[in-house]
Amino acid sequence: MSSATPEVQRDELDALTSILDETAFEIEQQTETTHGTLVIEVSLPDEFYIEYHTNQRRRVEYLPPIYLRFTLPNDYPSVSSPSFELECIWMSSEQLQILSENLKNMWLDNSNEPILFLWYTSLNTQALEWLNITTKLDLTLSFSSTVSKSIKPQLTSTQVAAVIHDYERERKTILLSRSVITCPICVNDVYGHDCFLCYVCSGTACKSCIKSYLETIITDGQVKSITCPVNPTCNIELTPTQIASVVDKQTFHRYDRLLFQLSIDAMDDIIYCPRCQKPVIITNNTDNHLDNTLGECATCSFVFCTLCGRTYHGVNPCQYSAHQLQDIYKDYQNASAEERLALEQKYGKFFNRFMDDMASVEAIRATARQCPQCSIFVDKLDGCNKMTCSKCHSYFCWICLRSLSKTNPYGHFNEPQSKCFNKLFEGVTGMD
Template sequence: MSTADSEIQGDELDALTSILDESTFEINKKSTETENIYGTLVIEVILPDEFYIEYYSNQHRRVQYLPPIFLRFTLPNDYPSISSPSFQLECIWMNNKQLQILSENLKNIWLDNSNEPILFLWYTLLSAQALEWLNITTTLDLTLSFPLTITKSLQPQLTSAQVAATIHNYECEKKLILLSRAIITCPICLMDVGGNDSFLCYSCSGTACKSCIKSYLETIITAGQVKSITCPINSSCNIELTPAQIASSVDKQIFHRYDRLLFQLSIDS
């Protein structure tokens, strides 16, 4: 490795480390002068304000976040003076053809910017333009990329519904992380509370303090209203709360009552 390439690589990686956090940028430490540097960039795609996924025919759901693209790279010793980084893209909601399209775009960007550090440019353009490169505007149609049912194959493949569930789980985790860093004003008691003391509706993204949600749920469960408990924050949100959400919001004794009454309703029906 030339001294110039070594210095440029070091400066580029130092810059990325200062800009991106550990959850977004991971790099190995070289143990010898001849060893190649390798690492991973975790890239979240910027979505339009109104964006949906389709996982069955005419079954849509609005989403605010998609699981990230993983760009796993290796820097050759003669990068950037001669060679491009070698790389591989991975993404749970893309098929191989879509990943290939993105890869070709990254290769073309390198050709237009050869002999220059490229990793941050790849990172920013994938985040901002991945959907455009894939001709996706407002809807990610998973049915075009994944089967509706499990098929017999040498390589196991997720169904569109399974990918949609993965997207949903990721989005819930993302919203909780963002909420934990925020201060919200409870729309019920009008008190300011920290995100960790807040309840989040995964569907409408409404938030309220845990104390108000606890009081509301315990009141209706004590009164015997346990069927189809929907979001108490937004009257237009008709998504039912999950048993896990209710269990985390009320005392154990109240949840046991909820569970028992719900079981009795299922028997009676």
């Protein structure tokens, strides 16, 4: 071994330390050997995509780095090459082997010369070329689309894509924190660490403007599908983490609560307890509709009917108020065929009879009028406009629905000052 070899090694490592920052180069000096790691980002073309499922791809600007872990023998570089291994989460073992062969060939072409920085720059600029990758990284070629049952854990293409996405997000955040931008909303110059960044479209704006926007829509209850607030054409939804990083704790608590409420409301097997309003899971474990209407709240122990919300009444039909019946009937009349079937299944075997009764009521209401005393519907088939209620036996005018005197009901039609003067037989067939 040449006496100059240790000095050449020290000079090379010092040069790497001065050129690369601590995130790209790490060295561990031991008594007999030197170990280190080079962290190498691959340069990507302007338009570069990853494909992680059939016809599913996404543009990326950064990929997780290649890790080159090396050990320098005592006679490097005068005699021996560094021993090394490569790691990269988005490469297969075959691809890593291709890169390794290229690095070994570079050593053969540059024997007895320091090689680490040349390896670093070559992997940065030529790795994709060596792998025959141009504008698209097809993860499905190296990773399966489903989780395998092999002894060695294997990542799926979707999982690798998620790691790439997370790395790109962190990388963009770091770069933003080192810069100053002009907010497109308030047009103020803001330091990057005080800015909001959309990880997909790379749109940025100051956190103060984004905070005002998010607080306004969350206060209004618009918590579903909050998209990028910087770029109107970017349809990516903000994550709860992104929202929490901008708004205050009280606003985020409201957002989180309303979002949870929407999720619960969308579940077919969740209903709220009529007494304490806590969510209750309903198990539809039988084909018998009446057996699936029992709800029991684990919080307040209230046992109730899941249809009408009252105390559980078994096989007896639900007792609805007139307004509830009217609302159900209107929903059914305006529903599609699929929605009508769902309503029929929900309300069970009594539903068809109930619909018939409501249809009869609607038909009566189309021609009948309510008694001004007891509000019962009264229909006039024939006769004059002085009506007698079949329930309370009071008199009223069919035209203006005014209550009439019990001793002189016809006086209403004979008084000139009455608006129904001489209208006792108005509208009666055959009467002039």
